[in-house]
Amino acid sequence: xxxxxxxATDSVSALGELRLIAAIRRWLGDATPAAPFGIGDDCxxxxxxxxxxxxxxxxxxxxxxxxxxxxxxxxxxxxxxxNLSDIAAMGGRPRTAVIALALAPTTRTRWxxxxxxxxxxxxxxxxxxxxxxxxxxxxxxxxxSLTLLGEAAGPRTLTRRGAKPGDAIYVTGALGGSIxxxxxxxxxxxxxxxxxxxxxxxxxxMDLSDGLAKDLPALxxxxxxPSLNPTAIPISAAARTLAKRDGRPTLDxxxxxxxxxxxxxxxxxxANHSKFEAAWRRKFSTPLACIGRFTRVLEPxxxxxxxxxxxxxxx
Amino acid sequence: xxxxxxxATDSVSALGELRLIAAIRRWLGDATPAAPFGIGDDCxxxxxxxxxxxxxxxxxxxxxxxxxxxxxxxxxxxxxxxNLSDIAAMGGRPRTAVIALALAPTTRTRWxxxxxxxxxxxxxxxxxxxxxxxxxxxxxxxxxSLTLLGEAAGPRTLTRRGAKPGDAIYVTGALGGSIxxxxxxxxxxxxxxxxxxxxxxxxxxMDLSDGLAKDLPALxxxxxxPSLNPTAIPISAAARTLAKRDGRPTLDxxxxxxxxxxxxxxxxxxANHSKFEAAWRRKFSTPLACIGRFTRVLEPxxxxxxxxxxxxxxx
Numbered sequence: 223x224x225x226x227x228x229x230a231t232d233s234v235s236a237l238g239e240l241r242l243i244a245a246i247r248r249w250l251g252d253a254t255p256a257a258p259f260g261i262g263d264d265c266x267x268x269x270x271x272x273x274x275x276x277x278x279x280x281x282x283x284x285x286x287x288x289x290x291x292x293x294x295x296x297x298x299x300x301x302x303x304x305n306l307s308d309i310a311a312m313g314g315r316p317r318t319a320v321i322a323l324a325l326a327p328t329t330r331t332r333w334x335x336x337x338x339x340x341x342x343x344x345x346x347x348x349x350x351x352x353x354x355x356x357x358x359x360x361x362x363x364x365x366x367s368l369t370l371l372g373e374a375a376g377p378r379t380l381t382r383r384g385a386k387p388g389d390a391i392y393v394t395g396a397l398g399g400s401i402x403x404x405x406x407x408x409x410x411x412x413x414x415x416x417x418x419x420x421x422x423x424x425x426x427x428m429d430l431s432d433g434l435a436k437d438l439p440a441l442x443x444x445x446x447x448p449s450l451n452p453t454a455i456p457i458s459a460a461a462r463t464l465a466k467r468d469g470r471p472t473l474d475x476x477x478x479x480x481x482x483x484x485x486x487x488x489x490x491x492x493a494n495h496s497k498f499e500a501a502w503r504r505k506f507s508t509p510l511a512c513i514g515r516f517t518r519v520l521e522p523x524x525x526x527x528x529x530x531x532x533x534x535x536x537x
Numbered sequence: 538x539x540x541x542x543x544x545a546t547d548s549v550s551a552l553g554e555l556r557l558i559a560a561i562r563r564w565l566g567d568a569t570p571a572a573p574f575g576i577g578d579d580c581x582x583x584x585x586x587x588x589x590x591x592x593x594x595x596x597x598x599x600x601x602x603x604x605x606x607x608x609x610x611x612x613x614x615x616x617x618x619x620n621l622s623d624i625a626a627m628g629g630r631p632r633t634a635v636i637a638l639a640l641a642p643t644t645r646t647r648w649x650x651x652x653x654x655x656x657x658x659x660x661x662x663x664x665x666x667x668x669x670x671x672x673x674x675x676x677x678x679x680x681x682s683l684t685l686l687g688e689a690a691g692p693r694t695l696t697r698r699g700a701k702p703g704d705a706i707y708v709t710g711a712l713g714g715s716i717x718x719x720x721x722x723x724x725x726x727x728x729x730x731x732x733x734x735x736x737x738x739x740x741x742x743m744d745l746s747d748g749l750a751k752d753l754p755a756l757x758x759x760x761x762x763p764s765l766n767p768t769a770i771p772i773s774a775a776a777r778t779l780a781k782r783d784g785r786p787t788l789d790x791x792x793x794x795x796x797x798x799x800x801x802x803x804x805x806x807x808a809n810h811s812k813f814e815a816a817w818r819r820k821f822s823t824p825l826a827c828i829g830r831f832t833r834v835l836e837p838x839x840x841x842x843x844x845x846x847x848x849x850x851x852x
Contacts, residue, residue, distance in 0.1 A: 362678065
């Protein structure tokens with residue numbers, strides 16, 4: 223469904239602001255608490271917590287993060303889940319979210335209803351109430367920005383810093399070809415991230431959003447490079463399908479497509495890697511691959527990441 | 538300055554994403570802490586706090602909240618201050634903010650630099666570090682959404698609910714004509730809001746963003762209407778100037794223009810109003826006016842708010 227309509231009576235401008243806000247409360251249902259703990263006051267008031275707060279923000283923009291082929295419910299699910307993936311990437315858990323929408327006056331009310339119903343369903347599934355928001359007019363397009371407040375799930379949060387030369391590099395799931403559906407169907411790795419934060423041998427963590435080739439350098443310690451084993455990279459079926467279609471190497475898809483929303487992390491060199499992997503497998507069915515390690519110089523036969531490009535947001 | 542440029546070399550797309558993010562860190566300077574406490578990781582990690590968190594989000598959109606006549610520094614100041622005004626409206630204090638930008642590829646880099654430098658200056662002035670953000674491409678326009686995390690300044694937060702029939706209605710400052718400059722030059726009433734939350738006779742509080750006529754009903758108790766004294770409404774010089782220009786009544790400007798960012802609150806009927814006002818004057822030079830009270834039926838001579846319209850966001 224296209225988010226916009228030429229039929230004025232089907233658009234949000236025909237509905238008007240007050241009726242639209244009333245409709246949104248209805249669409250969100252019990253995914254939003256009553257004011258001042260949810261939508262309806264100048265701020266949402268939240269309960270205090272003993273855990274360190276985590277704060278992140280990510281948008282979805284029409285023509286950029288989704289098109290007419292993505293159902294509006296899936297657009298909303300993607301918006302919340304890409305933020306949940308950022309919380310997972312710190313070893314945190316979600317608390318609550320606010321959403322800011324900038325809408326063209328021609329936005330189709332029925333599209334927006336499905337968007338909010340999808341947001342409510344995802345918010346319920348991940349126990350992340352939508353406690354506030356804003357709706358404003360913009361001349362054209364659909365831009366939704368969600369801010370997620372989370373908290374540390376335990377005493378430790380993991381960041382992108384902390385890897386040392388020699389540390390092993392791990393990735394969850396399989397990479398590439400996200401555009402075929404994974405980009406809105408993925409599952410944020412919340413349980414996995416929280417567990418990794420409890421493991422002392424895990425030294426750094428991030429989620430993959432722009433593709434391994436572009437994201438991995440963020441974990442690299444000073445004076446070290448990632449030496450990746452090309453045959454160890456987990457390649458998704460979608461990456462293979464795309465490669466057959468467009469003739470690009472499957473590895474290029476796996477490293478450059480972006481929107482994998484998998485976890486990328488490092489494990490101390492001297493840790494017992496088999497024991498760590500066995501503990502993972504007892505806990506999760508999520509695939510886990512050791513794809514290489516950080517070294518002082520590039521190892522023979524290792525991938526040269528410069529040959530691959532990640533997603534460029536402002537091209 | 539217009540935010541967009543036809544000269545490709547002057548645009549953010551020429552700069553590219555990585556260089557733009559490096560530039561933004563430079564422009565923000567010490568208004569953003571180092572990761573993971575600021576920009577640069579998947580989430581910002583914040584210190585714990587014993588106070589109840591407050592969360593709010595508000596945007597600025599080109600053509601909607603500002604035009605070419607507003608300097609980019611003032612656009613950014615307005616963005617942060619309108620969120621600070623929401624924190625003031627709960628009797629809270631700001632902690633930290635994240636910002637999501639959706640940019641046309643033709644966005645002028647020099648305009649964006651001034652925007653971020655203005656954001657940094659305002660963030661420093663209000664001790665509100667910018668701890669995270671996101672930048673994404675959108676086909677056209679400039680849409681910036683800021684989420685502000687605050688906390689209760691004391692044991693009590695004020696909300697829009699709490700007024701009872703008979704309660705007096707107060708407003709700070711002077712209303713109307715905001716478009717002549719107040720809409721980006723205003724001062725969020727943070728100290729005033731925090732003080733009001735300490736006063737037991739104050740029962741409800743909000744900030745004025747869409748105009749008194751549209752906003753006041755949110756404070757009305759069940760089965761009561763606001764009976765406003767037309768001569769008590771504080772009218773700004775800008776409202777008088779606009780009224781002279783366009784022939785509309787000054788009162789219409791004061792009640793309907795919107796973007797006043799003043800505080801509107803109610804004081805219990807049986808409180809000592811003179812004592813309350815004297816305490817205010819000892820503390821603040823901010824003008825304060827008692828403009829009427831909530832009554833069971835509209836009092837003779839009182840304003841009929843239905844004759845005035847507030848700002849309609851989706852018209």
